[in-house]
Amino acid sequence: MKTFxxxxxxxxxxxxxxxxxxxxxxxxxxxxxxxELQGLKVFFSEWNSSALVxxxxxxxKKQELLSxxxxxxxxxxxxxxxxxxxxVPLLRAGYLVLCDRYIFTAFGRDTVRGCPxxxxxxxxxxxxxxxxxxxxxASLEVSLQRILEGRPQLKYFEAGMDLHxxxxxxxxxxxxxxRILEEYLAxxxxxNFLVIDANGPIEAQQTIVRDLVAARVELKNYKLHRPLPxx
Amino acid sequence: MKRSRPAQIGAGQRHIPxxxxxxxxxxxxxxxxxxxxxxxxxxIVVEGADGSGRSTQIARLVSWLEGCGHATVxxxxxxxxxxxxxxxxxxxxxxxxRTxxxxxxxxxxxxxxxxxxxxxxxxxxxxxxxxxIYTLMVRDLVRGMDIAWLKNLYGIxxxxxxxxxxxxxxxxxxxxxxxxxxxxxFWESGMDLGLSRDMFDxxxxxxTLVAATFKELQATYxxxxxxxxxxxxxxNNELRKRIASxxxxx
Numbered sequence: 001m002k003t004f005x006x007x008x009x010x011x012x013x014x015x016x017x018x019x020x021x022x023x024x025x026x027x028x029x030x031x032x033x034x035x036e037l038q039g040l041k042v043f044f045s046e047w048n049s050s051a052l053v054x055x056x057x058x059x060x061k062k063q064e065l066l067s068x069x070x071x072x073x074x075x076x077x078x079x080x081x082x083x084x085x086x087x088v089p090l091l092r093a094g095y096l097v098l099c100d101r102y103i104f105t106a107f108g109r110d111t112v113r114g115c116p117x118x119x120x121x122x123x124x125x126x127x128x129x130x131x132x133x134x135x136x137x138a139s140l141e142v143s144l145q146r147i148l149e150g151r152p153q154l155k156y157f158e159a160g161m162d163l164h165x166x167x168x169x170x171x172x173x174x175x176x177x178x179r180i181l182e183e184y185l186a187x188x189x190x191x192n193f194l195v196i197d198a199n200g201p202i203e204a205q206q207t208i209v210r211d212l213v214a215a216r217v218e219l220k221n222y223k224l225h226r227p228l229p230x231x
Numbered sequence: 232m233k234r235s236r237p238a239q240i241g242a243g244q245r246h247i248p249x250x251x252x253x254x255x256x257x258x259x260x261x262x263x264x265x266x267x268x269x270x271x272x273x274x275i276v277v278e279g280a281d282g283s284g285r286s287t288q289i290a291r292l293v294s295w296l297e298g299c300g301h302a303t304v305x306x307x308x309x310x311x312x313x314x315x316x317x318x319x320x321x322x323x324x325x326x327x328x329r330t331x332x333x334x335x336x337x338x339x340x341x342x343x344x345x346x347x348x349x350x351x352x353x354x355x356x357x358x359x360x361x362x363x364i365y366t367l368m369v370r371d372l373v374r375g376m377d378i379a380w381l382k383n384l385y386g387i388x389x390x391x392x393x394x395x396x397x398x399x400x401x402x403x404x405x406x407x408x409x410x411x412x413x414x415x416x417f418w419e420s421g422m423d424l425g426l427s428r429d430m431f432d433x434x435x436x437x438x439t440l441v442a443a444t445f446k447e448l449q450a451t452y453x454x455x456x457x458x459x460x461x462x463x464x465x466x467n468n469e470l471r472k473r474i475a476s477x478x479x480x481x
Contacts (some may be wrong), residue, residue, distance in 0.1 A: 053317065053335070069341045073232040077337075080333075083330075096373055114264060116260045123334070
């Protein structure tokens with residue numbers, strides 16, 4: 001599978017992956033600010049956010065209607081909608097597109113839920129590979145602590161309760177996240193993840209992220225034609 | 232004119248034979264954690280264009296099967312609790328691109344498979360499907376999507392006990408669609424394909440393409456192609472005979 005650069009797109013796609021609580025959203029936000037403030041064409045897209053599909057997804061989650069197959073398919077639908085109507089046009093238009101989670105999230109989660117990896121990968125094979133993938137590798141304990149401290153009420157699917165790993169949501173969440181982490185680690189080499197030690201300070205991680213982006217993306221090619229007004 | 236009534240195969244019997252089971256399989260990985268040996272009943276699929284007489288035939292099959300003492304349940308496209316509403320919105324606005332549409336319909340199918348079809352079979356019922364994965368595949372194939380991708384996607388589906396394809400020439404379909412809806416449907420005319428700006432012309436071209444694609448899939452999926460250019464009674468008779476042999480485990 002090819003990256004957007006290899007396919008001749010003028011834009012570049014940078015994705016972040018990692019467990020809940022790995023700090024990836026903070027890091028991609030800081031990356032976005034850095035790029036924006038340089039007057040570059042930046043767009044941010046989040047997993048599970050297509051307006052139309054979201055309605056069905058949240059209904060499915062709230063009412064606990066989802067099975068491994070429908071969970072996988074509804075997220076693939078959401079991704080396809082954003083991919084075809086948002087990501088591809090932006091990349092054609094020469095944007096730096098930042099994605100909080102990409103197809104690897106589905107590869108990991110759906111596999112842990114019992115869908116065969118070949119099937120899940122087949123579903124997503126219309127999607128090109130990101131030009132850069134940062135994987136925020138936090139130890140399981142650190143991620144769990146961050147999530148469980150901040151938001152003690154775990155949602156059904158988030159905790160992997162549908163897998164019947166444990167009747168205790170916290171215990172279930174631990175086991176579920178542990179399995180996802182294993183999937184991420186197994187994908188790391190195959191998909192050239194840039195592994196960032198997410199146990200360290202925010203600033204240290206962001207320095208590495210910015211250095212890697214500057215080294216691998218010709219940033220001067222992504223200037224806005226009309227600079228944004230100073231605020 | 233004297234119309235012949237279909238033969239009452241099995242109807243009115245007091246001793247109701249239990250359908251003979253047959254080994255089941257999914258096209259691909261199926262549904263994780265599903266034990267196929269627990270499924271009884273039969274899965275009967277009727278495929279065909281709008282206006283091919285699917286619903287008439289299914290309604291008759293239902294009363295025949297019930298008369299014979301079999302419990303039935305019906306499924307169709309776009310009827311899932313999970314996404315049917317959102318799919319309607321999307322269709323009305325013509326805002327989704329191809330892959331998205333395809334995956335959305337697959338989600339709808341998967342939801343009904345797991346919540347209606349499989350539970351129905353587990354309870355030993357006759358499940359009548361008003362279209363199945365084949366219509367979904369054909370729609371996408373005529374729009375240029377990859378067959379390998381579609382086969383992988385629908386690896387979740389259970390192989391039915393029998394699949395009928397009601398083959399009706401496009402010229403007949405036009406008349407039946409006008410009679411039923413007073414107009415041709417945007418999607419059933421394949422207007423999104425740009426085959427012609429003239430709707431009638433586009434309808435004929437699109438339905439011809441669809442029929443040809445169904446026949447291509449026939450080799451892989453073994454549909455029973457039913458000549459739909461006949462009276463509803465004659466067609467129903469043919470369906471009943473075939474279903475009777477399915478019930479006998481053939």
